[in-house]
Amino acid sequence: MQxxxxxxxxxxxxxxxxxxxxxxxxxxxxxxxSEYQQAARKRCKIYQDxxxxxxxxxxxxxxxxxxxxxxxxxxxxxxxxxxxxTMCSKDTHRGIGLxxxxxxxxxxxxxxxxxxxxxxxxxxxxxxxxxxxxxxxxRQYGGDPERMVIAGESAGGTLCFHNPIHC
Numbered sequence: 001m002q003x004x005x006x007x008x009x010x011x012x013x014x015x016x017x018x019x020x021x022x023x024x025x026x027x028x029x030x031x032x033x034s035e036y037q038q039a040a041r042k043r044c045k046i047y048q049d050x051x052x053x054x055x056x057x058x059x060x061x062x063x064x065x066x067x068x069x070x071x072x073x074x075x076x077x078x079x080x081x082x083x084x085x086t087m088c089s090k091d092t093h094r095g096i097g098l099x100x101x102x103x104x105x106x107x108x109x110x111x112x113x114x115x116x117x118x119x120x121x122x123x124x125x126x127x128x129x130x131x132x133x134x135x136x137x138x139r140q141y142g143g144d145p146e147r148m149v150i151a152g153e154s155a156g157g158t159l160c161f162h163n164p165i166h167c
Contacts, residue, residue, distance in 0.1 A: 021087040028092040037095055040102040043068055047141070052110070052133035053126075059118075062110040062130060063090050064141050065101035076143040077105045078134055082154025085115045085123060106143035108134045112159070127159045 031037060045066050053060035066074065077100050081093040090097075090109040097109040112126035131150075138145040150160045 017087060021083075024083070024088050024092045028094060031095050037098055040098040044098055044101040046098075052130045057113075059111050059113045060126065060129070061090070062108050062134075063094065063097060065097035065107040065109065066142055067101055067104055070104060070142065072139075072142050073144040073147075074104060074106045074142050076134065076138050076145060076148040077107045078131065078148065078150045079107055079109045080112070080127060080150070080152030080156035080159045081109070082152060082156045083114075085155045087114065106138065106141050108138075108143075123155070123159060124162055127163050131163055 045068055047064040049058075049061045050064060051060060052062055079093065079096055079100070081088045081090060083089075083092070090111045093109060097107040100107045108130070110127065110130040112130070113122040115123070134143075135145045135148075138148075150163055152158075152160045
């Protein structure tokens, strides 16, 4: 496959990506008004923008969702968003964190560096670093790192599969 250097085609790809990404953001935003998510938000504690690496990058932050009423040693879920490795974020997938926390999990919803700005294996390295941070810190949020599942869709699913190999 030959990549075109035509500036018009490049601009079209940029606009298409922005359209898709903004559509995902809009869908995520409107879902926040659903009855279920509003009720789940009341039943869950949310910690936002926790750094898993000390570099200050937004791509190295995660959100934590946990049930209000539950105690310690809850099962842990690491959730990795999809988006073709090029778009979306933990913010577009908040609803998934809320849903699982509302059913008794401590959910760590992570960001990672996106391509094409960051080349492979940047996203994989980020997931590995987030995994290590979560194993070390899950207990302080009521999670049991011995009972952990890693989940994601699309690009996030691919990163789930490769994470144990990378760590």
